[in-house]
Structures are given as structure tokens and as C-alpha cells.
Amino acid sequence: MSSASPSSVGSMLSSFLGSKNTKPILERVEDDLPTKLRLKYSPYYRAVEAVQGVKIKVAGRDMLMMSSNEYLGLSQHPKVVEAAQKAASLWGASSCGSRLANGSRGYHEALEEELAAFLGKEACHVIVAGYLACQGSLATLARRGDALIVDNSIHSSLWDGAQLSKADIERFAHGDMNSLRALLATLDPKQAKLIAVDGVYSMEGHLAPMTELVELADKHDAFLLVDDAHGLGVFGNQGRGVCDHFGVTDKVDLIVGSFSKSLASTGGFMAGSRAVIEYLRSNCKQIIFSAGLTPATAEAARAALRVIQEEPERQQRVQANAAHLRSRLDALGLDYWQSPTPAIPIVIGNKEKCYFVWQSLWDQGFFTVMSIAPGVPAGKDLIRAAVSALHTPEELDRFAEALRVACKKAGVPVK
Numbered sequence: 001m002s003s004a005s006p007s008s009v010g011s012m013l014s015s016f017l018g019s020k021n022t023k024p025i026l027e028r029v030e031d032d033l034p035t036k037l038r039l040k041y042s043p044y045y046r047a048v049e050a051v052q053g054v055k056i057k058v059a060g061r062d063m064l065m066m067s068s069n070e071y072l073g074l075s076q077h078p079k080v081v082e083a084a085q086k087a088a089s090l091w092g093a094s095s096c097g098s099r100l101a102n103g104s105r106g107y108h109e110a111l112e113e114e115l116a117a118f119l120g121k122e123a124c125h126v127i128v129a130g131y132l133a134c135q136g137s138l139a140t141l142a143r144r145g146d147a148l149i150v151d152n153s154i155h156s157s158l159w160d161g162a163q164l165s166k167a168d169i170e171r172f173a174h175g176d177m178n179s180l181r182a183l184l185a186t187l188d189p190k191q192a193k194l195i196a197v198d199g200v201y202s203m204e205g206h207l208a209p210m211t212e213l214v215e216l217a218d219k220h221d222a223f224l225l226v227d228d229a230h231g232l233g234v235f236g237n238q239g240r241g242v243c244d245h246f247g248v249t250d251k252v253d254l255i256v257g258s259f260s261k262s263l264a265s266t267g268g269f270m271a272g273s274r275a276v277i278e279y280l281r282s283n284c285k286q287i288i289f290s291a292g293l294t295p296a297t298a299e300a301a302r303a304a305l306r307v308i309q310e311e312p313e314r315q316q317r318v319q320a321n322a323a324h325l326r327s328r329l330d331a332l333g334l335d336y337w338q339s340p341t342p343a344i345p346i347v348i349g350n351k352e353k354c355y356f357v358w359q360s361l362w363d364q365g366f367f368t369v370m371s372i373a374p375g376v377p378a379g380k381d382l383i384r385a386a387v388s389a390l391h392t393p394e395e396l397d398r399f400a401e402a403l404r405v406a407c408k409k410a411g412v413p414v415k
């Protein structure tokens with residue numbers, strides 16, 4: 001999740017409870033109040049027993065999934081499932097080690113070539129998690145003495161990478177190009193610079209202002225990195241992502257992202273010039289010291305990449321569904337932080353009320369996730385919903401009605 005500062009469920013719950021722990025580690029672990037509370041109220045890690053698209057079963061009860069980032073609804077697409085099965089039969093379950101040591105496999109290279117061509121980049125490297133793609137890119141490309149300039153709401157994986165890089169971290173206000181402009185003006189023109197942003201901010205649902213970002217990066221000779229985990233498949237021609245949507249792909253030095261959203265698999269990628277990708281292969285610890293993507297996950301992602309080009313109606317449907325839900329939220333007078341994307345936050349603005357709304361939605365059969373400060377800025381505690389191409393307008397209407405009931409119960413103003 002994105003964060004005003006690096007976050008976790010534990011830190012969110014700590015802040016919820018106002019708890020501070022100064023005990024020895026084992027004692028701290030055993031006495032950890034956020035963990036005890038999580039296990040008691042259990043808003044996270046709920047076990048899903050069966051999945052059929054957005055229809056799921058939890059504890060024998062039918063529920064509607066409203067928080068998954070499966071934007072295009074491809075995880076059970078026959079071509080995706082078949083590709084994963086065939087890959088496992090042909091190559092086995094895993095290459096059991098780092099590609100540097102055990103060699104790249106045909107399925108790695110095939111995915112990298114297709115993804116690079118799709119994104120309009122020279123080269124690509126695929127890795128076991130989007131998290132590691134983001135963390136590893138920043139940790140490797142920026143170094144001590146550089147200015148690493150980040151939007152305040154970047155994903156936790158980018159924060160981790162920024163900290164590992166040991167560069168000077170400079171923040172600008174979320175999405176605010178005046179703030180970025182002012183910041184850049186204070187920096188030493190001779191200092192090497194890297195600007196890192198999310199294409200779509202996963203909690204806020206906001207789009208990065210890419211036109212201004214490339215202008216400023218160009219003017220200040222800064223390397224520009226975009227984490228497009230939530231833009232891929234959803235924005236741009238045939239889902240080529242946010243950089244394509246703004247027509248700036250060739251001005252962005254590195255696009256990183258995930259296969260766990262629209263591409264309905266797991267894993268991540270880095271796409272850029274051949275020089276940048278080869279540099280990462282030589283220097284990025286997250287690549288060098290970690291096993292390669294498994295055959296099934298790589299081939300599932302590659303099949304999904306083909307399906308999104310063959311079935312453009314999925315991209316249209318997820319956009320139409322997001323517009324439909326936004327219109328319902330407008331009618332209810334609920335704040336969705338002006339998200340123009342299928343990542344739709346319902347801002348409650350108060351931790352306790354947020355929990356009550358979440359619980360009421362759960363009781364009414366809707367699976368959502370809540371995010372509270374510091375996972376989001378103070379006063380922006382929210383229910384994070386995500387719309388899929390698989391939702392029907394009727395299901396979204398039912399969700400809106402459930403929200404109305406939940407907000408009324410929790411004392412959140414609603415029409």
C-alpha cells in the first residue's frame with residue numbers, strides 16, 4: 001500500500017492504538033497489541049475458501065470481492081490458467097535459484113521480450129515480485145550523495161529502495177508539481193538526481209501528472225522512474241500504462257511494475273534502455289541474490305499480456321465500472337479523493353469510524369480493506385475499494401447501497 005511514510009499493518013494498528021513498544025524483541029513479539037487486536041478483530045488476512053471471479057466464499061458465506069487489484073479479471077481466464085499449467089508440466093515448478101547462477105530460462109526471456117515490445121522499451125527484466133522490482137531499482141540506481149526525489153505518497157517498496165540506496169531523500173507534496181519545482185530549485189545542479197513516482201497511487205487512486213514530470217526531469221537532467229503497478233492494463237493504448245496514456249514513454253527512463261494486478265499472476269518487471277537493464281542485472285542485489293520467476297507465473301503473465309491485447313473490451317469495462325461506482329459515490333456525497341482510476345478510496349477520515357464502516361460492509365457481504373494513518377495521511381483513513389472488469393453495474397449498485405447503510409450506522413455523513 002502507498003504510504004505517507006513506510007507502513008505495515010502493524011504500524012497502522014500501532015497508531016490506531018497509540019501503542020509504543022520498548023521491550024526486548026521476543027517479549028515485544030509476544031505482547032504485541034496490534035497483533036493481538038488483529039487476531040481478535042481480524043480485519044486482515046481473512047481466509048477465502050473459493051473464488052469465482054469477484055464472487056468469493058468466506059466461512060461458507062457468499063461475498064463480493066471489492067478490494068482485489070485484478071482489474072481485468074484474468075486470473076481464471078482459460079488461456080492464462082492453461083499457460084501456467086503447460087509451463088509447470090514443461091519446465092517444472094521452479095528453476096530453484098538465481099538466474100545469474102542457474103541461468104535464465106526460455107520463459108523468462110520470452111516474457112521480457114514481449115513485455116519490452118508492449119511497453120515500447122528496449123529491454124526488460126522480470127523478477128519474483130513487483131515489490132522487489134521497485135525496491136531493487138531505486139536501491140541500485142541511486143547512491144550516496146545523489147538526490148532521490150520522491151512524491152510523498154509513493155508505494156512502500158519505493159520507500160524501502162530509497163532508504164537502501166543511502167541517497168539524500170527529498171520529498172515533494174503528493175502530486176504537486178509546484179512543490180517539486182520549488183524543491184528542484186533548491187538542489188545543487190551538479191548533484192545526480194532521480195525522481196521516483198507511482199503512475200497510479202494505489203491508495204489515493206490518483207494519476208501522476210506525467211507531462212509536467214517529464215518536463216521537470218528533462219530540465220533538471222534527472223533520471224525518471226515510474227512504478228506503474230496499477231496503470232498497466234488499465235491506462236494507455238491496449239493497457240500499455242500511464243506513460244503511454246500521457247504519450248511520454250520515451251521520456252521515462254525506467255518503468256517498473258507488477259504482474260499481480262492486471263496481469264493476474266505474481267512477479268514484477270523493470271523496463272528501460274538496454275544499458276539500464278544490463279546495469280541492473282550486474283548490480284541489483286534483488287536480482288542477483290534471489291531466485292528467478294517460476295515457469296507458471298511467468299507464462300501466466302505472458303498469456304495475460306496477450307489476452308489484454310486480444311480482448312480490449314476488458315479495459316473498457318473496468319473504466320466504465322469505475323465511472324459507474326464514482327457516480328454512485330457522488331450521489332451519496334461520499335469522498336473518493338477525486339480518484340479518476342479503478343482504485344477507489346472511500347475516505348472516512350477517522351480511524352474508529354473507518355473500522356465500523358469496514359465491519360458493516362463485511363457483515364453485508366462485501367470484502368474490502370481499510371487503510372488507516374500512517375498507511376495514509378492523518379485524517380484520510382479510508383476503505384480502499386478496487387473495481388474490476390468482472391463487476392456488474394448491479395453489483396456496484398449493491399455495494400453503494402451497503403456503503404450508505406454502513407456510513408449511516410457509523411455516523412459518517414451520507415445522503
Ligand SMILES: Cc1ncc(COP(=O)(O)O)c(C=O)c1O
Nearest residue numbers: 129130131155202229258260267
Ligand atoms: C504501487 C505498487 N507498487 C508495487 C507493488 C508491489 O507489487 P507486488 O504485489 O508484485 O509485489 C504494489 C502492490 O501492492 C503496488 O501497489
